[in-house]
Amino acid sequence: MNAGAQNVATQLPNPAQPFRPVRSCGSCAKVAAVEAGPSAPVVLPAIAKVGLREICLKYRTHSGDRLLALDHINLEVKPGEFLCVVGPSGCGKSTLLHLIAGLQPPTSGQILVDGKPVEGPGTDRIMIFQEHGLFPWLTVGQNVEFGMKMKGVSRAEREEKTRYYLRLVHLAKFERSYIHQLSGGMRQRVAIARALATEPDVLLMDEPFGALDAQTRDLLHDELERIWSETGCTIIFVTHNVREAVRLGDRVVLLTFRPGRVKSEFPVDLPRPRHLEDPAVARAARQILDQLRDEINRSLEAEYAEGVKPHIETGVGA
Amino acid sequence: MKTSRIMKRASRYVIFYAALFGLWTLLAELKVWPPYLFPTPWGVAEALYAGFKDHTYWIAIRVSMERVLIGYSISVVLGMILGLGVASNKFLEETVGGLLVSLQSLPSICWWPLALLWFGLNQNAILFVVIMGSLLSVTLAMEDGRKQMPKIFGMAGRNLGAKGFKLFWYVLLPASLPFIVSGLKQGWAFAWRSLITAEMLYLSLGLGQVLMMGRDLNDMSAVVAVMILIIAIGYIIDGVVFKGMERHLQNKWGLAPAT
Numbered sequence: 255m256n257a258g259a260q261n262v263a264t265q266l267p268n269p270a271q272p273f274r275p276v277r278s279c280g281s282c283a284k285v286a287a288v289e290a291g292p293s294a295p296v297v298l299p300a301i302a303k304v305g306l307r308e309i310c311l312k313y314r315t316h317s318g319d320r321l322l323a324l325d326h327i328n329l330e331v332k333p334g335e336f337l338c339v340v341g342p343s344g345c346g347k348s349t350l351l352h353l354i355a356g357l358q359p360p361t362s363g364q365i366l367v368d369g370k371p372v373e374g375p376g377t378d379r380i381m382i383f384q385e386h387g388l389f390p391w392l393t394v395g396q397n398v399e400f401g402m403k404m405k406g407v408s409r410a411e412r413e414e415k416t417r418y419y420l421r422l423v424h425l426a427k428f429e430r431s432y433i434h435q436l437s438g439g440m441r442q443r444v445a446i447a448r449a450l451a452t453e454p455d456v457l458l459m460d461e462p463f464g465a466l467d468a469q470t471r472d473l474l475h476d477e478l479e480r481i482w483s484e485t486g487c488t489i490i491f492v493t494h495n496v497r498e499a500v501r502l503g504d505r506v507v508l509l510t511f512r513p514g515r516v517k518s519e520f521p522v523d524l525p526r527p528r529h530l531e532d533p534a535v536a537r538a539a540r541q542i543l544d545q546l547r548d549e550i551n552r553s554l555e556a557e558y559a560e561g562v563k564p565h566i567e568t569g570v571g572a
Numbered sequence: 573m574k575t576s577r578i579m580k581r582a583s584r585y586v587i588f589y590a591a592l593f594g595l596w597t598l599l600a601e602l603k604v605w606p607p608y609l610f611p612t613p614w615g616v617a618e619a620l621y622a623g624f625k626d627h628t629y630w631i632a633i634r635v636s637m638e639r640v641l642i643g644y645s646i647s648v649v650l651g652m653i654l655g656l657g658v659a660s661n662k663f664l665e666e667t668v669g670g671l672l673v674s675l676q677s678l679p680s681i682c683w684w685p686l687a688l689l690w691f692g693l694n695q696n697a698i699l700f701v702v703i704m705g706s707l708l709s710v711t712l713a714m715e716d717g718r719k720q721m722p723k724i725f726g727m728a729g730r731n732l733g734a735k736g737f738k739l740f741w742y743v744l745l746p747a748s749l750p751f752i753v754s755g756l757k758q759g760w761a762f763a764w765r766s767l768i769t770a771e772m773l774y775l776s777l778g779l780g781q782v783l784m785m786g787r788d789l790n791d792m793s794a795v796v797a798v799m800i801l802i803i804a805i806g807y808i809i810d811g812v813v814f815k816g817m818e819r820h821l822q823n824k825w826g827l828a829p830a831t
Contacts, residue, residue, distance in 0.1 A: 352727070355731055357727050357730060357731060375730045375731050375733070375735075376733075377732065377733045379731075380731060380732065381727070381728070381731045383724055383727075383728065387724055387727075387728045388728075389725065389728070389729075389743070389746070389747070390824065390825045390826065391746040391747070391749070391821075391824050391825065392746075400732050400734075400742070401732040401733055403742075404732055404733035404734045404738060404742070405733055432823075432824055432825075432826065433826070434825060434826020435826065448732070452732060452733065
């Protein structure tokens with residue numbers, strides 16, 4: 255983790271270029287194409303857990319226009335990596351997770367998990383939604399065992415694992431509660447337990463802590479970091495909050511505003527455990543934010559132009 | 573404070589129904605109309621007692637309930653499948669969906685002549701009318717519920733490995749229940765009305781026929797007695813089954829009780 259060369263802290267004397275922007279907008283498509291050759295089958299290095307190759311997504315809006323949401327996204331996520339994706343609202347970062355989860359196919363491009371193309375949902379990739387993803391008609395325990403039940407796991411094993419994962423998120427006492435009886439932070443812990451109970455290789459988190467108050471979010475950051483290091487799963491974490499991304503991620507990927515492209519990547523080589531208030535985290539975040547700000551301005555301009563009341567997401571800790 | 577409000581409400585009910593009953597008694601006693609046209613409360617009470625005593629009403633209630641339960645159950649299953657299909661397929665929505673809405677203006681008893689031809693003079697013809705009466709409300713409710721249901725439940729379910737029938741049974745159906753319960757209730761009311769209407773047209777036991785028997789015997793007390801039974805059963809099912817279901821869902825989901 256603390257491999258030295260890319261340590262953000264050691265690079266601070268040169269604030270103009272503290273990170274190594276691995277890719278810049280637009281060029282990625284060509285680079286990848288050259289690497290892979292025009293007709294050669296795409297072969298990812300064995301280490302990639304999740305690989306996105308030339309992902310494009312087009313929407314048809316209500317007015318009938320074709321909107322390019324994602325434009326030639328290329329990304330590789332290493333096994334056990336904690337990758338954070340940041341970008342202004344409307345950059346398609348949530349959609350990216352839906353694609354990886356297999357809930358929606360890309361218009362073009364290929365998604366590989368362990369080198370195999372994704373063809374629909376699979377319990378090796380579990381999503382955690384910002385809110386409302388839990389089933390309100392089931393108890394906490396039934397929510398956690400849902401994935402196992404779909405898989406056909408025996409009742410005894412389900413019960414045992416449900417208890418295990420509820421203990422892991424410190425909610426053992428609430429097994430029989432309904433979702434609406436829990437606080438926002440507790441709900442997200444149930445969501446994490448439900449996701450982990452299917453024993454996924456990849457956790458896809460879509461702004462999971464966006465609706466929580468600052469204290470709860472801090473606690474959940476610590477818990478998530480602990481669970482991540484205990485389970486060794488790969489996490490792709492989408493957020494609009496740059497400081498959260500730096501606090502959690504091994505690497506932060508910045509997407510551009512509509513169409514979403516990979517603008518740049520920032521390795522975060524700060525020692526763990528980190529804290530949101532660490533000066534090093536704040537400094538690293540500020541440098542990503544400088545790049546993000548252009549995109550936010552573009553998104554705000556677009557929202558004004560569309561006559562939509564903008565909701566400002568500056569991305570700095572709350 | 574709270575008990576006094578309940579008392580006030582209860583007293584309003586008592587006063588209203590006492591007044592209604594008083595008016596009825598008064599009109600009957602004044603003999604504005606002859607008793608065979610306008611039965612007295614005592615006559616109706618006697619008819620009820622006699623009907624239950626010789627088991628006519630018990631049998632009629634059993635037969636009617638059986639029919640409505642079978643017919644309504646078929647409606648619910650078919651309606652849910654149809655509604656789900658219409659909600660999830662644009663082509664079906666534009667074609668079948670439109671047809672269903674227009675069919676809703678047709679009273680279900682209009683199917684009676686066709687039902688007689690298709691099924692003959694028997695139980696199946698009655699069931700058919702009951703199904704046609706309630707199927708549309710259930711279908712439209714399911715379609716609406718499926719659309720109102722937050723999309724995230726379907727996504728989360730698929731994400732956790734549910735697909736096909738499991739996705740429907742464990743996710744889509746429970747997720748849309750709060751949105752379709754009022755439609756189910758409406759479907760029940762239509763099923764009940766269609767049943768009584770069909771029974772009145774065909775000698776077949778059941779409450780509708782007992783009511784027509786009262787007419788044939790010129791026994792208006794019996795007619796009113798059966799009318800009261802029909803109202804009471806409809807009201808009890810609505811108040812006990814559907815209210816209970818609504819309350820149960822509200823508790824589970826943490827929704828504010830509808831006022």
